[in-house]
Amino acid sequence: MDVVNHRIDALWHKHTSNYSQGKTIKPRFIVMHYTTGWSAENNLAWLLGRAGGSGNTESSAHILVGRDGKAWQICPFNRRAWHAGPSRLGTVADLNSHAIGIELLNPGWLKPDGHGGWVDYHGNRRSTRQLQSDGGYLLARNSRVGSGELAWPLYTDAQLDTSRQICLAIARAYPIHEIVTHEEVDTRGWKTDPGPAFPLDSFRSLVDDYGRESAQPRYKVSASRLNLRGGPATSYELVDPPGQLQQGTLVEALRHEGDWAYVQVVREGSRAQAGATVTGWVHSAYLQRQW
Incomplete structure (x- = not known):
């Protein structure tokens, strides 16, 4: 199973009418959902909107996976489908503009x-x-x-197996940072999908060896200048060079100790880190999570 021109050909069905026409996205996340329904046929028609003969004009997804393992792609992965609604993950708002949505046929609670x-x-x-x-x-x-x-x-084995294959194909094709749930990113406080029956941890581990740029959380320096130290306290000497990190520097947090984070510099300003790896301890109060 592979993504070619933003589609998995074996799964392509037809284009939903519920998407942001003229708008493309660069997927960084996968959001997992359940349909709150029992019938694949009915849920597929609903997600297709007018294209499926339903009156739904507000929601869609990129993929629907049935309980027998059959799946349908109804929106190219570089198009903005309407699956996450009002949403936020760290500093990333509007997950529809950054994420691929996968719906699994399941009634939910x-x-x-x-x-x-x-x-x-x-x-x-x-x-x-x-x-x-x-x-x-x-x-x-x-x-x-x-x-x-x-x-x-419960989700079926066939359904989960197909969903894993789809996530792996997506992670090979795009720089996927994380697989998340709709409940995690929902800002309204009432979404619960895909629920506790979904094996989230096993899905999150799928992206580690493929498209994910980093298995570690990434942060931007929010202070104008942030001291980079040799240990997790102000008593430690500055790491020289660079001594201080400039505002906007992108770092990976390799581990935490109290209020301190041991970080590795990924990018300084608009320039990717080149040459020797720069690591050190910074106070986490001046780090703003990106993903």
Whole structure:
């Protein structure tokens, strides 16, 4: 599975009508979602918008992955689909302009219906037996929904395997910094996808060996000049050269100790770091996270 001209040909279906026409993006993140639905056919039509015959004019994604492992691409990866809504990750706002959105067919949480069964976000009811026969579920709480225990249907092995292949193909084609959840980047405080049934850590590890520019968080220096020291305290001598880092210098944080960060300079101003590697300790209060 490979990305060619911003498409995975084997998965290409048709173009959603819900995207920002005339606007291209340079993907740096992958945002994982669930559909809050049970039917691949219905969810595909919804995400396609008018192109799928639905009345949806507000949301879409780049990829939909069904429970049987079949997937559909409905937006080129360099086009701005509408999947993340109001969102922020560190200093990066509007994830739609920076991220590829992958929707996995899954209803999301179900609340107890008071009669021994469960009811989903849209009011559809399922018995415990139905949830078990559909692949099982786990019980977990989420304060964004309420204080009670919720049922979260499991993703299928086929669905996760296809999703992993897609993420790997994307990470080989673009400088993906991180795989994140919609819940993590949502600024409205009510999104919960893809939920606790999704194996997030295993997906995040996929990008380490491919497109991700760095496995470490990156920061910009916010102070006009920031002392670079030989240890995590003001008693340590400055690392000379350079002694101080200029405002805007991009660094990787290799580790933290209290209020101090051990960093490696990646770029000074607009120039990538060349020659000998520059490392040292800086006070983390003057670092602004980029991703």
